[in-house]
Amino acid sequence: MNNPLGSFFIVLGLILNFFGCIGLIRFPDVYTRLQSSAKCVMLGTCAILLGLFMFKGFTAAGIKALLCIVFIALTTPVSVHALAKGAFRSGVKPWDGSVADEYVKDIIKKR
Amino acid sequence: MISYILTYFIWFLVWILLTWPPTPKNLITGLVAAYLVSLFKMDIFRSPENKSRPGAEKNKGPASYIKKIPWFLYYVVVLLYECVKANIDVAFRVMHPDVPVRPGTVKVRTGLKSDAGLTFLANSVTLTSGAATVDVNREKGCLYVHLLYIKDGLDASAVNIPAINKFEKILENIFE
Numbered sequence: 001m002n003n004p005l006g007s008f009f010i011v012l013g014l015i016l017n018f019f020g021c022i023g024l025i026r027f028p029d030v031y032t033r034l035q036s037s038a039k040c041v042m043l044g045t046c047a048i049l050l051g052l053f054m055f056k057g058f059t060a061a062g063i064k065a066l067l068c069i070v071f072i073a074l075t076t077p078v079s080v081h082a083l084a085k086g087a088f089r090s091g092v093k094p095w096d097g098s099v100a101d102e103y104v105k106d107i108i109k110k111r
Numbered sequence: 112m113i114s115y116i117l118t119y120f121i122w123f124l125v126w127i128l129l130t131w132p133p134t135p136k137n138l139i140t141g142l143v144a145a146y147l148v149s150l151f152k153m154d155i156f157r158s159p160e161n162k163s164r165p166g167a168e169k170n171k172g173p174a175s176y177i178k179k180i181p182w183f184l185y186y187v188v189v190l191l192y193e194c195v196k197a198n199i200d201v202a203f204r205v206m207h208p209d210v211p212v213r214p215g216t217v218k219v220r221t222g223l224k225s226d227a228g229l230t231f232l233a234n235s236v237t238l239t240s241g242a243a244t245v246d247v248n249r250e251k252g253c254l255y256v257h258l259l260y261i262k263d264g265l266d267a268s269a270v271n272i273p274a275i276n277k278f279e280k281i282l283e284n285i286f287e
Contacts, residue, residue: 016198023205031257032214035243039201042238043194060131067128077237077244084245084257100215103245103255 009051016044029095030087038080045072117176118149182284189281193239193274200241204259213261216245217270219254221279228286232278240274 023036049065049072056062088103126141127133204211219236223229233244233254241259248255256270 016202019198019202019205023201026205026210027212028210029214031216031243031245032212032259035241035257035259036201036205038237038243039194039197039239040205043198058131063128063131067125073238074234077234080237081233081244084243088245094216095214097213098215099213099261100217100258102218103216103257106218106255107246 003055006051006054009047009054013044013047013049013051016040016047018044020044028097030092031084031094034080034084038076042072042076115149115153118153119145122148179285182281186278186281186285189277190235190238193235193277197239197241201259212259214257214259215261216255216257217261219256219270219272219275221252221254221275223279223282223287224249224252225286228282231282231286232275235278236275239278240272242272242275 017040020037020040023040024033027033027036046069049069053062053065056065088107094101094104123141123145126145127138130137130141221229221232223232229247229249233247236254236256237243243257244254245257246255247253256272256275258270
């Protein structure tokens with residue numbers, strides 16, 4: 001562990017992933033849980049990969065870690081969007097404490 | 112033609128990065144592979160309107176792409192900043208003993224029309240500001256967004272979120 005910046009990013013990523021997993025348990029319904037996993041886990045995984053790049057430098061593994069950051073940043077929102085839309089379409093009810101329900105009112109009810 | 116050359120070089124660059132130590136063997140394989148891929152995807156940098164009009168490509172020279180690069184870098188910086196802000200927000204809500212969430216889906220108006228612009232807007236909304244895009248309605252020009260915390264007295268059918276407006280302004284310069 002002679003690379004303080006790389007270690008810092010890996011620890012930061014682990015903390016963010018931890019928050020994401022706690023959110024997965026504590027949040028009330030599918031949609032809020034998706035949000036916590038989208039944001040925290042995405043940034044946490046990117047931070048871990050950045051830390052890996054700082055350890056490895058411009059070698060085969062380091063460059064692949066950088067490419068994975070781009071790939072994860074592009075695909076996480078798409079998969080979250082697909083899961084949320086699929087849950088709404090297959091009739092998963094939002095939590096009772098939900099305040100507004102524009103999507104159900106506009107799209108689901110009219111089908 | 113410009114679109115074809117650009118596609119070729121981007122795929123070649125990705126290939127070099129994937130097979131990092133750039134030995135002659137890797138480079139020659141990359142030349143062939145990038146050629147094959149760009150044969151299939153050579154129209155990737157043309158918008159749908161330009162595909163139907165063959166002459167429209169002429170007035171979109173490489174200068175228009177170069178002008179967009181600073182805007183794109185600015186977009187990445189803003190995205191990172193908003194992403195960190197959203198992470199702190201979610202972490203606060205997760206660790207708070209009462210879990211202060213008031214979730215719900217709301218409608219957000221948008222002025223963007225192009226495919227790429229809407230995709231980038233929806234994706235950046237998902238990564239930031241306690242919101243996740245559920246669906247896009249292009250005819251009405253609105254996004255259905257799932258919010259983590261809806262403030263009291265917010266009109267759910269036309270919500271104004273400052274972070275989304277900021278992204279919209281930047282993406283207008285890049286994709287429209």
